[in-house]
Amino acid sequence: xxxxxxxxxxxxxxxxxxxxxxxxxxxxxxxxxxxxxxxxxxxxxxxxxxxxxxxxxxxxxxxxxxxxxxxxxxxxxxxxxxxxxxxxxxxxxxxxxxxxxxxxxxxxxxxxxxxxxxxxxxxxxxxxxxxxxxxxxxxxxxxxxxxxxxxxxxxxxxxxxxxxxxxxxxxxxxxxxxxxxxxxxxxxxxxxxxxxxxxxxxxxxxxxxxxxxxxxxxxxxxxxxxxxxxxxxxxxxxxxxxxxxxxxxxxxxxxxxxxxxxxxxxxxxxxxxxxxxxxxxxxxxxxxxxxxxxxxxxxxxxxxxxxxxxxxxxxxxxxxxxxxxxxxxxxxxxxxxxxxxxxxxxxxxxxxxxxxxxxxxxxxxxxxxxxxxxxxxxxxxxxxxxxxxxxxxxxxxxxxxxxxxxxxxxxxxxxxxxxx
Amino acid sequence: xxxxxxxxxxxxxxxxxxxxxxxxxxxxxxxxxxxxxxxxxxxxxxxxxxxxxxxxxxxxxxxxxxxxxxxxxxxxxxxxxxxxxxxxxxxxxxxxxxxxxxxxxxxxxxxxxxxxxxxxxxxxxxxxxxxxxxxxxxxxxxxxxxxxxxxxxxxxxxxxxxxxxxxxxxxxxxxxxxxxxxxxxxxxxxxxxxxxxxxxxxxxxxxxxxxxxxxxxxxxxxxxxxxxxxxxxxxxxxxxxxxxxxxxxxxxxxxxxxxxxxxxxxxxxxxxxxxxxxxxxxxxxxxxxxxxxxxxxxxxxxxxxxxxxxxxxxxxxxxxxxxxxxxxxxxxxxxxxxxxxxxxxxxxxxxxxxxxxxxxxxxxxxxxxxxxxxxxxxxxxxxxxxxxxxxxxxxxxxxxxxxxxxxxxxxxxxxxxxxxxxxxxxxxx
Numbered sequence: 001x002x003x004x005x006x007x008x009x010x011x012x013x014x015x016x017x018x019x020x021x022x023x024x025x026x027x028x029x030x031x032x033x034x035x036x037x038x039x040x041x042x043x044x045x046x047x048x049x050x051x052x053x054x055x056x057x058x059x060x061x062x063x064x065x066x067x068x069x070x071x072x073x074x075x076x077x078x079x080x081x082x083x084x085x086x087x088x089x090x091x092x093x094x095x096x097x098x099x100x101x102x103x104x105x106x107x108x109x110x111x112x113x114x115x116x117x118x119x120x121x122x123x124x125x126x127x128x129x130x131x132x133x134x135x136x137x138x139x140x141x142x143x144x145x146x147x148x149x150x151x152x153x154x155x156x157x158x159x160x161x162x163x164x165x166x167x168x169x170x171x172x173x174x175x176x177x178x179x180x181x182x183x184x185x186x187x188x189x190x191x192x193x194x195x196x197x198x199x200x201x202x203x204x205x206x207x208x209x210x211x212x213x214x215x216x217x218x219x220x221x222x223x224x225x226x227x228x229x230x231x232x233x234x235x236x237x238x239x240x241x242x243x244x245x246x247x248x249x250x251x252x253x254x255x256x257x258x259x260x261x262x263x264x265x266x267x268x269x270x271x272x273x274x275x276x277x278x279x280x281x282x283x284x285x286x287x288x289x290x291x292x293x294x295x296x297x298x299x300x301x302x303x304x305x306x307x308x309x310x311x312x313x314x315x316x317x318x319x320x321x322x323x324x325x326x327x328x329x330x331x332x333x334x335x336x337x338x339x340x341x342x343x344x345x346x347x348x349x350x351x352x353x354x355x356x357x358x359x360x361x362x363x364x365x366x367x368x369x370x371x372x373x374x375x376x377x378x379x380x381x382x383x384x385x386x387x388x389x390x391x392x393x394x395x396x397x398x399x400x401x402x403x404x405x406x407x408x409x410x411x412x413x414x415x416x417x418x419x420x
Numbered sequence: 421x422x423x424x425x426x427x428x429x430x431x432x433x434x435x436x437x438x439x440x441x442x443x444x445x446x447x448x449x450x451x452x453x454x455x456x457x458x459x460x461x462x463x464x465x466x467x468x469x470x471x472x473x474x475x476x477x478x479x480x481x482x483x484x485x486x487x488x489x490x491x492x493x494x495x496x497x498x499x500x501x502x503x504x505x506x507x508x509x510x511x512x513x514x515x516x517x518x519x520x521x522x523x524x525x526x527x528x529x530x531x532x533x534x535x536x537x538x539x540x541x542x543x544x545x546x547x548x549x550x551x552x553x554x555x556x557x558x559x560x561x562x563x564x565x566x567x568x569x570x571x572x573x574x575x576x577x578x579x580x581x582x583x584x585x586x587x588x589x590x591x592x593x594x595x596x597x598x599x600x601x602x603x604x605x606x607x608x609x610x611x612x613x614x615x616x617x618x619x620x621x622x623x624x625x626x627x628x629x630x631x632x633x634x635x636x637x638x639x640x641x642x643x644x645x646x647x648x649x650x651x652x653x654x655x656x657x658x659x660x661x662x663x664x665x666x667x668x669x670x671x672x673x674x675x676x677x678x679x680x681x682x683x684x685x686x687x688x689x690x691x692x693x694x695x696x697x698x699x700x701x702x703x704x705x706x707x708x709x710x711x712x713x714x715x716x717x718x719x720x721x722x723x724x725x726x727x728x729x730x731x732x733x734x735x736x737x738x739x740x741x742x743x744x745x746x747x748x749x750x751x752x753x754x755x756x757x758x759x760x761x762x763x764x765x766x767x768x769x770x771x772x773x774x775x776x777x778x779x780x781x782x783x784x785x786x787x788x789x790x791x792x793x794x795x796x797x798x799x800x801x802x803x804x805x806x807x808x809x810x811x812x813x814x815x816x817x818x819x820x821x822x823x824x825x826x827x828x829x830x831x832x833x834x835x836x837x838x839x840x841x842x843x844x845x846x847x848x849x
Contacts, residue, residue, distance in 0.1 A: 286503055
């Protein structure tokens with residue numbers, strides 16, 4: 001695997017040349033500071049660009065073209081990385097060894113044409129596409145309850161802050177949707193090309209010079225970009241007493257969530273000690289929570305702890321009968337206290353590290369994971385795989401104990417239904 | 421061991437059937453670091469009426485037992501459970517139960533030889549007590565309750581229940597909270613002894629490993645164990661009517677937008693005597709072309725505001741019937757269903773549609789080799805559905821032609837349909 005980075009004033013191209021894959025993957029990322037009122041607009045924009053283009057003015061025509069290129073697949077995603085909002089488009093197509101000569105050029109041109117030659121007339125997006133996408137976004141916003149586990153986590157995060165980015169809902173907001181027009185959406189599109197930090201990633205068995213010139217010839221961005229700063233969210237205030245919230249929903253399984261804030265962590269703690277801590281507490285089927293809440297007490301099917309590293313947050317979540325929620329909470333608290341007191345076996349630390357290191361070692365098996373590795377390096381000048389493994393190995397029991405005292409329960413959130 | 425070249429993809433398939441009946445499929449890929457190994461029994465939720473090994477009487481066991489058994493395999497006599505064993509080498513372990521199979525798996529780049537031996541050993545040994553069976557019930561209850569709050573899950577269960585009359589495909593894979601509390605240690609042992617015989621099982625390995633060394637390990641491992649030779653398990657046969665049980669049903673859930681599934685029940689024996697595999701490919705092409713993202717139907721429905729995102733098109737096959745289900749969200753269910761009904765009255769596919777579909781199939785078949793999990797899953801599903809997986813599976817898509825497609829279209833009876841609608845609670849609106 002070979003990594004080449006080309007830096008230009010308006011964007012960077014990162015090529016990861018590898019012969020592991022039969023496909024070529026290309027991804028373009030637009031990054032800026034997140035604003036709550038822009039979330040819905042950004043979602044709208046990413047969807048409308050893959051709904052139709054000037055040359056293929058409907059979703060159907062776009063899809064027919066993509067099939068014609070041997071299923072050259074374009075997808076889009078919006079995500080939040082701490083303080084930043086990342087809008088990405090990606091393309092995956094078969095290496096032309098497995099199709100026809102010329103397919104690489106055609107697929108890449110089709111991809112950039114879709115993004116940079118939108119279905120716009122007189123500074124307005126095409127109304128037909130606009131209305132279809134508006135309905136789709138509305139449906140998505142309204143489908144927030146389809147997954148109760150996620151919904152309960154969103155509700156908990158809302159209770160944990162006021163205007164911090166982790167309280168924002170990624171699906172967007174109906175009141176913002178109503179403000180979007182074919183005209184101001186196009187304004188926003190132009191603004192993104194002008195102001196967002198742009199990174200392009202290519203993974204596959206490609207000729208580096210050829211791919212770089214293909215990208216340069218098709219990328220219509222030429223404004224100089226400013227540095228964005230740090231994506232990591234720091235918490236100013238930490239509650240001295242945890243807050244307890246219970247809310248009723250018409251559900252069968254109740255959800256118990258615990259949100260924790262992390263304060264004053266060193267880089268080493270946030271990037272490495274925390275991984276080990278989380279793995280031991282609730283990151284796997286060997287974790288303290290899995291063993292005690294599920295295996296010993298049969299209270300739940302799933303119980304996990306998960307990190308939001310860029311948000312300095314740790315979340316614990318499980319689904320259970322309402323009557324068992326106090327018992328489960330006590331077990332979870334007890335296990336967190338055990339972490340603080342250092343009631344951790346050397347074997348637990350060893351197993352946790354082994355799991356993390358294996359996961360790091362196999363990043364190179366997946367184009368998507370390779371891209372996210374290099375993207376995180378671009379964002380926070382993160383370490384490479386070998387360095388990461390070395391740092392994980394350095395974590396000691398004392399490191400974990402001292403980190404544990406910096407993890408504070410902020411909110412205990414129970415979404416309850418009726419037990420029967 | 422047989423060694424076959426998979427043309428076009430430029431890969432190799434290794435196959436062997438051991439003396440005890442266990443089959444082994446291997447496709448190595450030494451470009452990646454990981455190995456993914458699965459161990460599957462051809463035993464799933466639908467096999468709940470059968471003649472147990474050492475008996476000649478057909479019995480019926482509580483619903484959800486295959487899934488319950490999967491949970492209990494993770495308990496071992498020496499107290500070290502499989503999760504614990506695998507995690508020591510940073511290996512992930514898991515298992516899942518489907519309609520027709522139960523699969524145990526691990527994935528990890530370390531300790532492969534020990535891992536493959538352990539996978540065989542733990543699945544080939546059942547250790548349960550009355551207590552451990554009781555203890556599992558609370559856990560499974562919570563798993564089932566989690567699914568019950570999921571509107572799509574309720575719909576998948578609902579449509580199968582209304583489409584099938586006799587075939588146990590009708591029932592939820594995990595059973596119900598009521599049925600799992602009836603399961604006993606003896607029930608579990610009967611099912612285990614009958615269906616976990618090597619003659620009813622197969623191993624699939626994909627990723628970075630050596631096929632020769634691996635096969636030898638598996639052989640040695642199996643030679644140490646004594647299994648009773650077994651005939652094919654006798655499973656109850658069902659007379660399934662072409663008619664659906666209930667053609668319309670709606671329920672209410674805690675959601676804000678209607679979700680629907682529109683199921684079509686197709687008698688496979690009426691489609692002529694081409695291979696099952698081809699039949700399924702043609703059926704997929706027909707429904708993807710008529711209702712998928714490239715269809716005029718989808719374009720019109722979005723313009724009319726009946727749909728805002730592409731339909732899901734789900735396919736389930738029993739021995740006798742196919743269930744094709746269109747899944748989506750809509751604010752105009754009545755209008756949309758009328759449009760689907762109208763389209764089904766006039767099934768038409770053009771030659772260009774078929775050619776396009778062949779390109780997509782080609783692409784999917786090659787892309788799959790980039791992902792050792794997808795590849796492994798494809799092999800499993802071929803073995804479960806067609807009895808085997810062979811090196812010609814990519815080439816099959818090239819054999820598809822308009823003549824056969826037209827014959828199928830002519831014989832395709834799409835008049836047996838059922839709708840299952842999930843609506844928001846009255847007071848949510």
